[in-house]
Amino acid sequence: MIQPRTFTLPTPDATCALARALGARLRPGNVLLLSGGIGAGKTHFARCLIQSLQDHPEDVPSPTFTLVQVYDSPSGEIWHADLYRLSNPDQCLELGLTDAFDTAICLVEWPDRLAGLTPQGALSLEFTAGDPEDLRHLSLAYSDPRWTDILRDLGAQFEASS
Secondary structure, eight states, rough: OOOEEEEESSSSHHHHHHHHHHTTTTTTTTEEEEOOOTTHHHHHHHHHHHHHHHHOOOOOOOOTTTTEEEEETTTOOOEEEETTOOOOHHHHHHHHHHHHHHHHHHESGGGGGGGGGGTTEEEEEEEEEEESOEEEEEEEEETTTHHHHTTTTTTGBBOOOO
């Protein structure tokens, strides 16, 4: 695992700004694993990223009950999955999610439900709520070196000092 990068996002607008900046760098085959507790900012981040890639931003509801929402964009298909309600990783196969890992930009909330199906080259994003209420901390971790170039100079204004 390459040294994680940590960002401090003081407002929902800051979270959107970072999501837009990352979204502009994504291509089909990029998988983002969004972890964190309920209300930590996963869906807000995903919504901002998806809308930033669309020619005509549309409503992006949480896929909690539909499990997967698919969107078209000039960058290719975007899959937004919320696996919270899954009880077995095999259900991810039934959804077609593992095939989408190769052909679409994928944002996966509750990626722990993937178990052994987790793509090795994914970018892991861990969201933590802070105090005050709108403050979020975001840690990005990866092992695939391609993310080093994708993340270069990303959101330097939000990077937490070590």
